[in-house]
Amino acid sequence: MGEQNHSPGKELQHWMRAEAPGKKIWHSQAYALGAISNFMSTFLTFPIYKVVFRQQIHAVAVSEALRQLWHEGPQYFYRGIYPPLLSKTLQGTLLFGTYDSLLFSLSPDGPHSLGHRWAAGLMSGVVEAVALSPFERVQNVLQDGRKQARFPSTFSILKEFNSYGLWGRMSLGYYRGFWPVLLRNSLGSALYFSFKDPIQDGLAEQGLPHWVPALVSGSVNGTITCLILYPLIVLVANMQSHIGWQSMPSLWASAQDVWDTRGRKVFLIYRGGSLVILRSSVTWGLTTAIHDFLQRRSHSRKELKD
Template sequence: MSAKGVSLGTEAAQQVLAGGSAGLVEICMMHPLDVVKTRFQIQRGKSDPSSYKSLGDCFKTIYRNERLFGFYKGILPPILAETPKRAVKFFTFEQYKKLLAPLALPPGLVFAAAGLGSGLTEAVVVNPFEVVKVSLQANRSVQRHSTFTQAQHIITSEGFGLRGLNKGLTSTLGRHGVFNMVYFGFYFNVKGFIPEIKDPTLEFFRKFAIGLASGTLASVVNIPFDVAKSRIQGPQPVPGEIKYRTCWKTMGTVYTEEGFLALYKGLVPKIMRLGPGGAVMLLVYEYAYAWLQKHWRL
């Protein structure tokens, strides 16, 4: 039984539904910005003839060449992944907190460590979906490939391993581990310091502001891992030759060839997505989970 007298199965089911709802809402609202972020991250500097000049140019070019559908390329893999991904994210965060409780660590450290653990666990679940999503988003042609066709092609040509459907796993572990460590650590620590407001509307905006800051800060800290992941999982500069293999080596290559700022490519669309998107996800989860705890008992 959980601490509230609710069975672990009921608690897990409530978190699956609440987390899945949070993920679905966030994906549908913010996915176009994820496409733009990925396009920036896979281009290789000004020497790339297909590079975008600015954020506005990227939006205009995608719409002109690929129409509205272009902004939703690769959306099915994250939608399919959201329920297990968010279930893992929130459920394991709570479980890691329980495991760390006997150690009598400072609360701030507990939140950060539990976030790190939940992120690493989440990364293992989500990485195959990320490989398919990035390969779909990198396609600039108007020719449409289904998610299942793309996944089948990756499995047939490269297999399930670290060169195929689990390509870029190390960078995904870094991306999710670091993001969740900052995201959960900042949100729950700051929320505890700022007094709760009795007015429901003002309380909603208090939580939204803290969630926005959490998503923004986490995005800034973890984006080098995100860039490495996109390079490893995206198309290689020379077809048939693998240039980007491992997380740290890819970061080093990007830094050496393109400079320090190249490790922060796609930061603006990432913040535009995961700043408000992170706030939306936390709020939908908290309110949905509270409603389920009140109305659903097994």
């Protein structure tokens, strides 16, 4: 096909400008495609995430994390899936939709520079962190095996948070660990969107099928971003697993505790990193490929109608 010789990123910019030249665009399609792709990838990769979470909390090997889950029984294996399933679906909706809207607000006529992509990605990550941090907080409490007896359900956790009072609900409840979440999400989104199109464009010039550059681009971005930000992922998991007025160390104390319990060694901070990086690679590879595929089908249908 002749289309395979064109840059995917430049094709997208051309399509968007052709649909509404010179106008501020609200890309509803990007929201829908982001929701679909993230829902699918989250469901498929949840088992990997659960093993990784146990490693982050207990600093154990993969075999020990699997042994814990096996000992708890299959009825608890998918315990905690609903918050991430909902939050990741919303994440995809916000991430792709907000990014496209912000990008074309910053540069409605294109071309979109690295600075434009970085700024739009950074801001979309901020929106994502504000909207979804409470979901991640509940999810991390649910997945901590030490709290199954005290908090057997999502409702029991919400009841605990709502008993704190207004400020306590925010700082100790739903938005516990917010600042590292904000840093992780904003930087992660900026890195992903800044380098997704250049990698995809370079691979597309080799004449590969459209899904291959998208899959590889998403996988490479997911791997690199996760590798860079993994210490923040560990910090968030540990901060958000705490609950109760008497067990809420500060951000610095939490970071120091993680460093000390990992023997002050970087490689122990990255324990569980192999699986989480694998999950990130698979998740973002699938997400990017599905988003790109559905986006092209949508534009092909529009061209046929025209």
